[in-house]
Amino acid sequence: MGIVDTRKLVFEYIRRDEEGNVEGINRAVDEVDICVEKGEFIAVLGHNGSGKSTLAKHLNAILMPTEGTVWVGGMDTAEEENLWNIRQTAGMVFQNPDNQIIANVVEEDVGFGPENIGVPTEEIWQRVEESLKAVGMYEYRAHSPNRLSGGQKQRVAIAGIMAMKPECIVLDEPTAMLDPNGRKEVIRTIRQLNQQENVTIILITHYMEEVIHADRVIVMDGGRVVMQGTPREVFSQVELLKKYRLDVPQVTLLAYELKKKGLPIRDGILSIPEFVEEIAKL
Amino acid sequence: MIRDITIGQYYPVDSVIHRLDPRVKLMGTLIYIISLFLFKSFTGYLVALVFLGAVIKLSRVPLGYILRGLKAVIVLLFFTIGFNIFLTPGQVIWQAWVFKITREGLRSGAFMGIRLIFLIVGSSLMTFTTTPNHLTDGLERLLGPFKRLHMPVHEVSMMMSIALRFIPILLEETDKIMKAQSARGADFESGGLIKKAKSLVPLLVPLFVSAFRRANDLAMAMEARCYRGGEGRTKMKPLKYGRRDYIAYGMIALYLGALFLITRYLWK
Ligand SMILES: Nc1ncnc2c1ncn2[C@@H]1O[C@H](COP(=O)(O)OP(=O)(O)OP(=O)(O)O)[C@@H](O)[C@H]1O
Ligand SMILES: [Mg+2]
Numbered sequence: 001m002g003i004v005d006t007r008k009l010v011f012e013y014i015r016r017d018e019e020g021n022v023e024g025i026n027r028a029v030d031e032v033d034i035c036v037e038k039g040e041f042i043a044v045l046g047h048n049g050s051g052k053s054t055l056a057k058h059l060n061a062i063l064m065p066t067e068g069t070v071w072v073g074g075m076d077t078a079e080e081e082n083l084w085n086i087r088q089t090a091g092m093v094f095q096n097p098d099n100q101i102i103a104n105v106v107e108e109d110v111g112f113g114p115e116n117i118g119v120p121t122e123e124i125w126q127r128v129e130e131s132l133k134a135v136g137m138y139e140y141r142a143h144s145p146n147r148l149s150g151g152q153k154q155r156v157a158i159a160g161i162m163a164m165k166p167e168c169i170v171l172d173e174p175t176a177m178l179d180p181n182g183r184k185e186v187i188r189t190i191r192q193l194n195q196q197e198n199v200t201i202i203l204i205t206h207y208m209e210e211v212i213h214a215d216r217v218i219v220m221d222g223g224r225v226v227m228q229g230t231p232r233e234v235f236s237q238v239e240l241l242k243k244y245r246l247d248v249p250q251v252t253l254l255a256y257e258l259k260k261k262g263l264p265i266r267d268g269i270l271s272i273p274e275f276v277e278e279i280a281k282l
Numbered sequence: 283m284i285r286d287i288t289i290g291q292y293y294p295v296d297s298v299i300h301r302l303d304p305r306v307k308l309m310g311t312l313i314y315i316i317s318l319f320l321f322k323s324f325t326g327y328l329v330a331l332v333f334l335g336a337v338i339k340l341s342r343v344p345l346g347y348i349l350r351g352l353k354a355v356i357v358l359l360f361f362t363i364g365f366n367i368f369l370t371p372g373q374v375i376w377q378a379w380v381f382k383i384t385r386e387g388l389r390s391g392a393f394m395g396i397r398l399i400f401l402i403v404g405s406s407l408m409t410f411t412t413t414p415n416h417l418t419d420g421l422e423r424l425l426g427p428f429k430r431l432h433m434p435v436h437e438v439s440m441m442m443s444i445a446l447r448f449i450p451i452l453l454e455e456t457d458k459i460m461k462a463q464s465a466r467g468a469d470f471e472s473g474g475l476i477k478k479a480k481s482l483v484p485l486l487v488p489l490f491v492s493a494f495r496r497a498n499d500l501a502m503a504m505e506a507r508c509y510r511g512g513e514g515r516t517k518m519k520p521l522k523y524g525r526r527d528y529i530a531y532g533m534i535a536l537y538l539g540a541l542f543l544i545t546r547y548l549w550k
Binding site: 060062084087088091092094096098099100101102103104105107108111112113114115116117118119120121124125128145146160161164 | 413414415443444446447450451495496499500502503504505506507508509510514515516517518519520
């Protein structure tokens with residue numbers, strides 16, 4: 001069993017009218033089976049409304065499955081007594097950096113999680129220092145979050161999760177509200193945590209460039225998992241990706257079009273250097 | 283406009299007063315305010331002035347900055363003094379039509395004015411020298427005993443610190459919405475009171491919508507970080523009294539003692 005496991009996970013948003021009668025059912029997640037091993041870097045892709053956020057909220061026990069089961073670190077999220085252990089095992093970073101920073105000073109915000117789980121004062125300071133250093137925000141520890149850039153705020157939010165020593169971090173479009181520089185900063189930080197601290201990463205994103213470093217890519221559409229594999233495997237199926245309304249990275253698309261025109265280029269080119277190398281071989 | 287209010291804002295310099303435990307400052311301010319109402323002689327005010335002056339000097343907050351805070355309440359000040367001067371019965375020393383000034387009125391007007399000024403300067407000095415975080419922490423600890431009466435002490439202080447975090451964010455957002463609406467021809471400046479109030483509707487509606495969404499997001503983020511109320515929580519920065527704080531309490535006691543002795547026995 002991996003760190004995160006879902007079996008036939010179904011979640012339905014139920015709309016009710018004023019009297020409480022069911023007006024409509026929206027199946028946001030539909031029979032999803034995923035298994036994430038410890039230390040993996042997983043990217044989840046999907047068009048708007050494909051159910052990514054709904055899936056993510058199950059991994060932190062914010063939502064409970066309508067049907068099926070979710071295990072986090074071997075614990076069933078439907079069982080009440082596991083709740084706080086699960087939230088400590090799988091941390092969650094949200095899209096809007098402003099709406100997840102609680103304190104008025106950076107270091108106090110990072111200390112918020114450890115305070116909640118009752119870590120002794122001395123150790124809180126130690127954890128805060130370690131986590132801020134891990135995301136490269138240590139020199140900003142005494143700053144007000146309001147004065148930071150979007151990317152910096154998001155790194156503080158990540159440090160806030162790291163301070164709880166999770167085994168897995170779920171990030172729901174952490175870069176959606178950032179400028180290109182902020183995006184790079186955050187993605188670099190996430191990769192570092194994955195490689196150096198061996199934290200399992202589940203990254204939900206709209207940006208294809210961000211998934212090429214993942215160990216595995218999961219593509220969702222209409223609440224279902226429709227593709228799964230290494231970035232190379234997934235990106236070699238350009239037609240299919242287009243069908244799921246995803247933008248393929250530009251180099252990949254260019255290589256694909258050239259190949260379609262008859263040039264002998266291999267499938268699933270992910271980066272410009274790789275493309276250049278391939279072209280040079282011709 | 284909203285940003286111009288200086289009363290009650292933190293003034294960031296490093297001083298002995300700034301470094302005091304917030305509980306000392308809260309208690310000290312409370313005691314000081316009560317003390318202002320305990321006597322009725324000019325010598326008493328002299329003692330209160332000396333104490334306040336000493337604290338101001340130690341706090342290293344410029345006097346001009348402190349007095350600027352008084353501007354906000356100047357109307358209140360005039361009204362109180364005016365009422366006291368004109369409405370206190372006693373020995374008349376000046377009269378015109380229905381207005382008359384009495385000796386007693388002048389005396390109590392002056393007392394009331396001095397009291398109010400001391401009260402406002404004293405309490406704003408506390409907020410000038412204490413960060414909002416410290417203030418809420420101090421309040422939470424001081425009100426701690428009321429938790430046993432099922433008063434939501436922790437929750438209220440958490441609410442206060444979250445409000446403090448989001449006030450600048452919402453102000454910025456107000457600014458942004460205002461500019462966006464102005465660009466579409468909205469007019470927030472001209473017209474009478476009713477027209478002005480009406481023009482606020484397109485400002486307040488999106489602001490409220492966004493505030494509720496933020497609240498929702500924040501609640502989710504807090505839960506995801508294992509927040510479950512004050513129960514079983516530890517503190518990253520627990521409040522601890524140091525030598526400095528005991529000395530400060532001593533000073534406050536000294537002030538009270540001096541006040542008592544001087545107004546009771548020396549110069550009545
Ligand atoms: N609170 C809610 N109440 C009712 N329906 C909801 C709610 N949240 C999401 N949905 C619906 O569930 C479906 C999946 O939404 P979800 O937010 O999980 O998608 P997503 O993949 O995260 O999309 P996005 O890329 O826009 O973030 C959508 O059809 C959406 O309309
Ligand atoms: Mg989403």
